[in-house]
Amino acid sequence: MKIRLLVLALLCALLGASAFTLTRSVDEYPLLNPQLVAEITYLSKEYNALPVHHYVVTAANAPAFTLEWQIESAPFFRDTGIISSYTMANVVYTFSDDPNEAFHLLGQTDCGGEVAGFAVQNPSPTIWLNGRVFNPVSPWYQSDFWLPTIIHEIAHDQGVCVGDSPYVESSTQVVTLEVMAAMVNSGNLEALHGLLYEWRSIVEGALMSEAVKSPKALAQFQRFVASVDGSPEAIAFSKGQVAGRFWTKTGIEELKGILTRYELAPYEMVKNGLRVGYLAANETATVDSEGRQAYATILSPNGQALPLDDLRYLFNHLDALVAAAQLQPRR
Ligand SMILES: [Zn+2]
Numbered sequence: 423m424k425i426r427l428l429v430l431a432l433l434c435a436l437l438g439a440s441a442f443t444l445t446r447s448v449d450e451y452p453l454l455n456p457q458l459v460a461e462i463t464y465l466s467k468e469y470n471a472l473p474v475h476h477y478v479v480t481a482a483n484a485p486a487f488t489l490e491w492q493i494e495s496a497p498f499f500r501d502t503g504i505i506s507s508y509t510m511a512n513v514v515y516t517f518s519d520d521p522n523e524a525f526h527l528l529g530q531t532d533c534g535g536e537v538a539g540f541a542v543q544n545p546s547p548t549i550w551l552n553g554r555v556f557n558p559v560s561p562w563y564q565s566d567f568w569l570p571t572i573i574h575e576i577a578h579d580q581g582v583c584v585g586d587s588p589y590v591e592s593s594t595q596v597v598t599l600e601v602m603a604a605m606v607n608s609g610n611l612e613a614l615h616g617l618l619y620e621w622r623s624i625v626e627g628a629l630m631s632e633a634v635k636s637p638k639a640l641a642q643f644q645r646f647v648a649s650v651d652g653s654p655e656a657i658a659f660s661k662g663q664v665a666g667r668f669w670t671k672t673g674i675e676e677l678k679g680i681l682t683r684y685e686l687a688p689y690e691m692v693k694n695g696l697r698v699g700y701l702a703a704n705e706t707a708t709v710d711s712e713g714r715q716a717y718a719t720i721l722s723p724n725g726q727a728l729p730l731d732d733l734r735y736l737f738n739h740l741d742a743l744v745a746a747a748q749l750q751p752r753r
Contacts, residue, residue, distance in 0.1 A: 451646050453639040458629040459646060465622040466650035468744050475615045476564030479556045488513045488551075488572065495573060498604045499580050502597065503726040504703075511579045513572065517553040526668070528552055528571045533583035549575040567623075569616030574598045581723030586708040588679070592687035593721035595624065596701065596728070599692065603732035611747040617736070618744075624692075627685020634678060690717040695730040696737075702727050 451459055479487045496508045518524050529551040551571065554562040577597045583590060602617040626647055633643035669677050694717050695701040703726055704719035720728045736743065 451642045453633070453636065453642050454646060455629055455632055458625060458632075462622060462625050462629065462646075463650060465618065465625060466652070468740055469618040469622055470652050471744050472615055472618065472747055473750075475566070475612070477566070477568040477612075477616070479564055479568060480558070481553075481556050484515055484556050485513075491569065491572060492576065494610065495576065495601060495605060498601045498608075499577070499597075501604055502600055502728055504582070504597065504720070504722040504724050504728055505580045506724050509579060511549050511576050513549045513551060513575075515553040515556065516550050522668070524552070524554065525664070528567065529575045531575045531578040531583065533578055549579065551575070566615045566619035569613060570598055570602065570620035573601055573616075577601070582721055585705065585721055588683035588687065589708050589721055591683040592691060595620075595684060595688035596691050596695070596720055596730075599624075599688070600728060600730055600733055603736040606743060607732050607735055611743065611750050614743055614747050624685050624689050627681050628689035631678065631681040631686040634674065634681070687717065691720065692730065692733060694718045695720075695728065696734055700727040700729040 477487075492511060492513070496510075499505055499508055518527070529549060531550075532548045549572070552562070554560040555565060555568050555571075557563060574594055577594045578590075582594045582597055599617065599621060602613045602620070605613040606617060630640075630643055630647075633639040691701060698718065701720040702718060703722035703724075705721060705725075707719050707721070722728060
């Protein structure tokens with residue numbers, strides 16, 4: 423069984439983006455959820471304030487660099503309480519000449535069996551990551567999505583892997599965020615780049631999942647996202663044409679499903695978890711097209727609830743953490 427993480431952030435940000443008038447006012451986007459627009463505007467301000475940073479993965483150092491981050495992140499998975507022992511993941515980088523895989527697939531994990539626990543089924547988990555991240559001639563080179571991608575795939579390997587696929591993916595996204603938040607709070611400010619990138623993408627996806635229901639709202643979404651993205655407009659526009667063709671061919675229903683499992687559901691789970699104080703363990707919940715019943719729970723291999731205490735602390739101290747990251751020398 424292959425669990426795939428798609429490149430949603432790029433698609434959300436760039437789908438048909440044709441913004442020529444860039445504004446930052448909520449009033450400019452009357453068809454969009456004002457709370458989400460304000461949240462994305464704030465997150466963009468924080469993310470864009472970070473120093474230009476790259477996860478310095480290269481073809482030459484990829485195995486060691488990846489192992490370093492796996493070693494550093496491993497105890498934080500156990501610290502969440504949702505697993506009791508950590509299984510080292512075997513990570514390899516690959517490349518596909520299939521445009522859909524090359525342009526849209528960040529990584530995938532072999533979860534072994536669908537019924538029994540993954541660690542029992544397959545003691546040698548394997549993760550494939552898209553090699554474009556270490557190719558210096560690729561626009562994906564050393565992107566900030568490198569870290570959330572590998573943390574996401576490792577989370578699958580630790581057992582957030584067995585069950586209804588949408589629930590597996592939404593739960594994995596939340597575990598990824600909490601693990602990275604714990605790393606940042608422990609002093610790893612490099613993890614803040616990946617975390618802010620991923621969380622902003624998730625909030626954008628939550629906004630987009632509402633906007634895709636109306637062409638006018640989608641146009642406003644595209645304009646808004648381009649206004650806060652920071653990418654050159656001409657590039658955003660041409661990439662948007664590619665993304666638009668992809669989703670026209672793949673289908674809007676597929677897009678809605680992906681937005682729900684990777685973006686909207688994780689967003690609602692985080693908000694619910696912060697409100698209640700934790701996400702209850704639930705092995706069997708599903709996320710349907712609305713997905714509401716799963717938003718208060720998480721797929722927890724250890725059967726333990728997931729307190730979102732590290733995400734709460736990070737959100738409450740984001741200004742100070744970004745300021746600290748600004749002072750950190752690039753290695
Ligand atoms: Zn996944």
